[in-house]
Amino acid sequence: MGFVRSLAFFTLLAIGTTGCAAAVVGAVAAGAGAGITYTLTNVASKTFDREYDEVYQATLQSLKHLSILVSETNRIEERGSVRMTKLTALTRDLTIYIAVERVSPNATRVTVDAQKDLIRKDKATATEILIQTSKFLGKA
Numbered sequence: 001m002g003f004v005r006s007l008a009f010f011t012l013l014a015i016g017t018t019g020c021a022a023a024v025v026g027a028v029a030a031g032a033g034a035g036i037t038y039t040l041t042n043v044a045s046k047t048f049d050r051e052y053d054e055v056y057q058a059t060l061q062s063l064k065h066l067s068i069l070v071s072e073t074n075r076i077e078e079r080g081s082v083r084m085t086k087l088t089a090l091t092r093d094l095t096i097y098i099a100v101e102r103v104s105p106n107a108t109r110v111t112v113d114a115q116k117d118l119i120r121k122d123k124a125t126a127t128e129i130l131i132q133t134s135k136f137l138g139k140a
Contacts, residue, residue: 036130044126045111047103050137055108056085056100062132063089068096094122098129 036046048055063070072088082102089096097113110133112126 036127038123041113042121042123042126043111043113044123044130045109046130046134047107047109048134048137049107051106052082052100052102052108054137055110055133056082058133058136059087059098059100059110059129061136062129063087063098065132065136066128068129091125094125096125096129 036044038044050058060070068089068091070087070089074086075082076084076086084099084101087096087098087100089098093116095115097115099109099111101109101111103109110130112129114122114125114129116122
């Protein structure tokens with residue numbers, strides 16, 4: 001009887017793990033064409049091969065193009081230059097947290113977390129902000 005229970009447990013574990021893997025693969029594949037990656041909590045990010053200031057301006061342009069209002073800006077400096085800017089933006093039903101981070105002199109990562117509430121996220125809006133940022137950089 002113990003063997004049957006163990007076999008049933010490991011079978012369920014394998015099925016459950018396979019389903020999770022498929023969900024993760026699906027999430028990655030959805031943004032793969034645009035080079036966008038997602039965390040398990042549906043936060044989208046993309047690293048651009050451009051200087052920080054250029055990517056920051058393109059991000060602001062994309063928000064303006066999408067009629068998304070920036071409500072707060074917080075710049076973090078390191079050794080006299082901006083290392084990261086955190087933006088909070090608002091729509092009718094979303095609070096969007098965006099981080100534009102200098103990775104190197106020629107690489108900048110943008111991370112977008114579009115939240116409907118504490119639990120639900122809007123992956124489509126997060127993705128669209130990164131796609132529009134790419135377009136304003138001439139990379140689409």
